[in-house]
Amino acid sequence: QSVLTQPPSASGTPGQRVTISCSESNSNSGSDYVQWYQQLPGTAPKLLIYRNTQRPSGVPDRFSGSKSGTSASLAISGLRSEDEADYYCVIWDDTLSGWVFGGGTKLTVL
Amino acid sequence: QVHLQQSGPGLVKPSQTLSLTCVISGDSVSSVSAAWNWFRQSPSRGLEYLGRTYYRSKWHYGYAVSVRSRILIKSDTSKNQFSLQLNSVTPEDTAVYYCARSFDGNLDSWGQGTLVTVSS
Numbered sequence: 001q002s003v004l005t006q007p008p009s010a011s012g013t014p015g016q017r018v019t020i021s022c023s024e025s026n027s028n029s030g031s032d033y034v035q036w037y038q039q040l041p042g043t044a045p046k047l048l049i050y051r052n053t054q055r056p057s058g059v060p061d062r063f064s065g066s067k068s069g070t071s072a073s074l075a076i077s078g079l080r081s082e083d084e085a086d087y088y089c090v091i092w093d094d095t096l097s098g099w100v101f102g103g104g105t106k107l108t109v110l
Numbered sequence: 111q112v113h114l115q116q117s118g119p120g121l122v123k124p125s126q127t128l129s130l131t132c133v134i135s136g137d138s139v140s141s142v143s144a145a146w147n148w149f150r151q152s153p154s155r156g157l158e159y160l161g162r163t164y165y166r167s168k169w170h171y172g173y174a175v176s177v178r179s180r181i182l183i184k185s186d187t188s189k190n191q192f193s194l195q196l197n198s199v200t201p202e203d204t205a206v207y208y209c210a211r212s213f214d215g216n217l218d219s220w221g222q223g224t225l226v227t228v229s230s
Contacts, residue, residue, distance in 0.1 A: 045157070045220060051215075098159045098174050099217070101156060104156060
């Protein structure tokens, strides 16, 4: 069973660049792709990055994703106050036949 | 544009059945390209996958191990909706429940969320 490990918190000042890491414990999940979701307070998660690096239409290019081996990262450049949210990495685990979520990272814009 | 509208009671008594419905607009529950999922979120358990249904020549259902003995997901093509039933609930099942579409391997559309409290 895969476990996705994220730091519980991250912070930055407006205009800065922050990165959030996501480490997968099980390299046999069968998943080559990581997704990232943004959850603003009181709302449902929103797809931010898919297939490791791709942005859905409407997502600013300030958001970028990368993946190497069993580690993935979400980078946010030009940090803005509205980026303050919880961020989750997610994979589909073939061995579980289910979605696996990281514990989430709470981003604070100072 | 896909829209998912959730409905169901916000309060369920212990040992009873939690029932939620997710009505789909902008897509079909019997789409051969999508799957229809249920999740929940609580401070203690984080975001948790519960199960899904999808149609590929026939209906398929999959459930998370953690709830497999208590869960039932149904699809209703006449109303273009799918539903969640979780039996024998306890206070640990208190959470915000979400329905979501997975398409091309992504959870691209979500319902608004329903807070369900298990309490007598």
